Amino acid sequence: MLVFGEPYETASGTVLVTVTRQGRRGGPGRAVGLYTINADGVTWTPAVDQGRISLVAVCTGLVAAAFSTLAMVRRPPWPNLTERAMIAQAESAKRRR
Structure with missing residues (x-):
């Protein structure tokens, strides 16, 4: 199940919304990505597990x-x-001569 975090607004007016996947049995979740909302539109940035x-x-x-x-x-x-x-x-070399 996906869990959306609280929206965070930056000083430039961009809103960031984190998305995590809920862990099993209520355990800690894994980051899935980040929605970036600004005047140009909405972009999705997937999280990378290094x-x-x-x-x-x-x-x-x-x-x-x-x-x-x-x-x-x-x-x-x-x-x-x-x-x-x-x-x-050595024998095969002798035979070739």
């Missing part, structure tokens, strides 16, 4: 780091430098 945006960014980075680590463990991008691979590479 904490949630930051959390999504951090989680995205964590998942990307986990996937890249998994890819490196399964098959690293550098050449296979085991003894058997080095011997096979």
Whole structure:
């Protein structure tokens, strides 16, 4: 349920009305946005939750780091430098000559 706050009039004659969403079981609500009423008309400015945006960014980075680590463990991008691979590479180089 949306709850509209008390109108606040600034010195320039602009009226601001806050809008919040009521919390569950009467708990604290979350800010939804702000209505700005002036001589030009009414504008709606949505509230932005910076904490949630930051959390999504951090989680995205964590998942990307986990996937890249998994890819490196399964098959690293550098050449296979085991003894058997080095011997096979030397033998194939001899055959090409």
